[in-house]
Amino acid sequence: MPGPKAADQGREVRGRLLRVAAELIAERGWSAVSTRMLAERAGVTPGLVHYHFSSVHALLTEAAIGTMRSLVEGLGPLLERAGTAEEALDLMLAALDEHDGRDPLSLLFAETYLAAARDETLRRSLAEVVTAFRDRLAARLAAQGVAAPDQTAAVVAAAIDGLMLHRAFTPGLTAPAVAPILRRLLDGRVLT
Amino acid sequence: MPGPKAADQGREVRGRLLRVAAELIAERGWSAVSTRMLAERAGVTPGLVHYHFSSVHALLTEAAIGTMRSLVEGLGPLLERAGTAEEALDLMLAALDEHDGRDPLSLLFAETYLAAARDETLRRSLAEVVTAFRDRLAARLAAQGVAAPDQTAAVVAAAIDGLMLHRAFTPGLTAPAVAPILRRLLDGRVLT
């Protein structure tokens, strides 16, 4: 058996590297994150990075997907609790208001989207995470009688991400300003 | 007077570097474009890059903004010619259909958005270009009686960009699929 003490510390360091990686992707950009940056901020030696991960790219991928997955999964139950479709939309608008397009989380999302366009594996994982969220939202919209719930959910999700991207250089794009517009997306009702 | 022959060739090389830069931003990503890459593809020596531009970053900025500006300005007249607001939206949907989120133009836009989040100067220039387009679209929507034309235009523009980003890993997100949903955004009419 492996020594449990050392193994625990190893897992701790691995986790720290993942957290640091998510930070640095946002700060410097995906392809500008280096082995030595990661090691320095995590308080370890550069060599240790390649002990825990097969490559820097693999570390970044696991960090980005992991962070996004846990965040999206945390949003799920909140979505379930939303009574009306409008409340579900308000939930996403609240998320929009917490970010200005230049904060770590917004940038992590955007960087990962972009990196996925150039990496097959990352693209698959990302699709999995986003699809899971979209399906949850679509189910919520369907229960509220919104027509074409799948496509509506896809457009709402894309619109929120697009607004996040645009907010970085358009400060006026706040949640209260766009809420009335986005609400129109829910207007295709089957039932009143 | 400067020798006009050499000056002409200089301008030609400068322009070629700008075109190559726009290509490489899309292919490799903003921060992964190097002096030597640019020089090789443009068929010149690495040293020449820093003769025509103060830095690689300055070259990338000028290339990205220039490409985006000329593209957006080319879209302006087409927008002017659109009769109804729905036709204006169809025009943007057609643009969406030409790109799949992994083509050079989509990636150039996304890369520039992201780079702008970390660079004040780029952010200002980008805001100028995007605002110009948004204003044109808003004017078109206002003429068609759409309520809150400014915010509507902002949301439509952001939604199109967001859809482009999502299309990279969600192939089903085609223009025909999302057109009926996006059309709801124009439903806030003052006049019939």
Next chain:
DNA sequence: AAACGCCTTGGACGATCGCCCAGGGCGTAC
């Protein structure tokens, strides 16, 4: 012809890159 202006070359500078590996520390299993 000589001087000037602009474009261009090719090489050099120190810094940083991803990745690899020999070796040491240390707790557990024989």
Next chain:
DNA sequence: GTACGCCCTGGGCGATCGTCCAAGGCGTTT
């Protein structure tokens, strides 16, 4: 105790990075 397994260090590999600069080509102006 000895051997084993895992974590970790520190240094080294060749490659690439952005930027700079001395030197030369070449058409235009005196």
